[in-house]
Amino acid sequence: MGTPLESRERQVVEVLERLYEEYPEPDISLEFSNRLELLVAVVLSAQCTDERVNEVTEELFEKYRTAADYAEADEEELAEDIYGITYHNSKAGYLKSAGEAIVEEHDGEVPDTMSALTELSGVGRKTANVVLQHGHEVVEGIVVDTHVQRLSRRLGLTEETAPEKMERDLMEIVPEDDWKEYTHLLISHGRETCTARNPDCEDCVLEDVCPSSRLDSEVDLADGSEW
Incomplete structure (x- = not known):
């Protein structure tokens, strides 16, 4: 009971x-300057420390500035660029696929709805919530x-x-x-x-x-x- x-x-x-x-003053510890960088950082942070993600993205964000950059990237080269991140090979595939979808379906802009975000490769509800909250100032959940x-x-x-299930449970009391x-x-x-x-x-x-x-x-x- x-x-x-x-x-x-x-x-x-x-x-x-x-x-x-x-x-x-609680706040997100990932470092980013726009919505695309936020999305990429959160995808990379799955089962990886924010500290390590920030180390890798410092150079990554200099090289890949738009969704098209990820869409057109050589996947092996992208994997090498995020080497040191947990599951870097898989995440390189996620970033390339997400970049393609953002270019083809969202005019190169990171979408602002839960449904559109969770359709992107490597993006579950947790990642989508972070992007909505910190990229679009939209709070739909925890x-x-x-x-x-x-x-x-x-x-x-x-x-x-x-x-x-935990999120739904917490949303009832928080x-x-x-x-x-x-x-x-x-x-x-x-x-x-x-x-x-x-x-x-x-x-x-x-x-x-x-x-x-x-x-x-x-x-x-x-x-x-x-x-």
Whole structure:
């Protein structure tokens, strides 16, 4: 049986309040100067760190400036240009195909709808949400990356595991005005404190409201119960 909706709504309000105080200016860490660069960066960021993506795109964006540049690129050369990115060969194919579609179907401009974006190669709902939010100022949902998945479950905000189901679940309890920032707040906290392997519960601003706190687990274990 899941946690009641009202309880999760109260929990997310408390979480947001504390994280806004801890991270007053949450924002995307990928570096870009236009919508096409944003799209490319987000496609490359799948299962790869933003830091590594920023290193690679610094030169990539000098060489490939338009959708046509990606469409006309030699795929092997493009793969070499993004070498060091996880699955660089596959992603080179995605970028070339997406470039072709943008040129042929969208007059060379990155589309501004969820349906059009998700028709592009290498673009799922998460990527489309990022492009809409940061490229077009359109907020249709919540970007669910690995940090959002991990922290949302740890905090008892959702029991879903599939990203799209989790997004729908979170959209029911996170105030719509906070959908965009919710992702960046959890990413910041996931990187700084609530890491995947070794969360620093002792230095966490959410420790006393987190059902997954390891400090609570130590007390439970001392009482002879399981964590």
